[in-house]
Amino acid sequence: MAQNYTIDEDGDILTFRTASFRSDQGSVLHSGIYNREFSSMLASMALAGLAYPFLAMLLGQTLLLYACILVIAAGSFPLLRRYVFRDILLSAVFDRSARRAVISQNGLLERRTETVLLSSISRVMVEKKTPVNENPDGVEFVNKISLQHNTVIPGFGDETPLYLLMLRLGDGTDRLLYSDSSMEDVLGAYDRIKGFLKIQ
Numbered sequence: 001m002a003q004n005y006t007i008d009e010d011g012d013i014l015t016f017r018t019a020s021f022r023s024d025q026g027s028v029l030h031s032g033i034y035n036r037e038f039s040s041m042l043a044s045m046a047l048a049g050l051a052y053p054f055l056a057m058l059l060g061q062t063l064l065l066y067a068c069i070l071v072i073a074a075g076s077f078p079l080l081r082r083y084v085f086r087d088i089l090l091s092a093v094f095d096r097s098a099r100r101a102v103i104s105q106n107g108l109l110e111r112r113t114e115t116v117l118l119s120s121i122s123r124v125m126v127e128k129k130t131p132v133n134e135n136p137d138g139v140e141f142v143n144k145i146s147l148q149h150n151t152v153i154p155g156f157g158d159e160t161p162l163y164l165l166m167l168r169l170g171d172g173t174d175r176l177l178y179s180d181s182s183m184e185d186v187l188g189a190y191d192r193i194k195g196f197l198k199i200q
Contacts, residue, residue, distance in 0.1 A: 048073035
């Protein structure tokens with residue numbers, strides 16, 4: 001299984017990047033259905049649908065019309081996935097020579113950045129968080145429907161624990177760097193960052 005993060009170390013600089021830094025797992029009912037690929041596909045179909053009447057007036061009901069609609073739908077899908085529905089990345093750059101860490105997130109329209117002094121980081125820690133299923137009736141309903149269709153959704157509705165890698169600052173606040181259901185991956189990142197920062 002591939003790691004959901006990258007760590008690059010170059011002298012006094014350690015760079016940690018991940019797209020997995022949420023402290024919750026989101027909706028149990030929608031997590032497997034409404035993802036970024038599906039949203040990109042829906043948006044590309046909507047663009048093709050909006051272009052259809054204009055192209056139909058211009059080209060008439062010809063094979064060229066349907067080829068153009070297909071090109072619009074297929075061509076806009078990867079562009080929408082890459083630029084509109086892209087993964088939000090967290091980047092943490094620890095610089096021992098400058099004695100600071102820069103934690104940033106790139107969003108769709110803005111980039112949030114926070115600078116933290118390395119001396120203010122009191123701990124690097126891992127916490128376990130087990131989400132509570134807030135909609136057991138919905139999960140039971142979906143499981144009944146899937147059984148009626150002889151389809152089983154493995155692990156649907158299970159309360160999988162989430163392991164959180166966080167920085168504890170001197171003022172008592174925490175900064176979440178990484179979250180994953182694989183404890184080994186979180187501990188691997190924890191060991192590298194803690195070893196680099198030389199925090200007890």
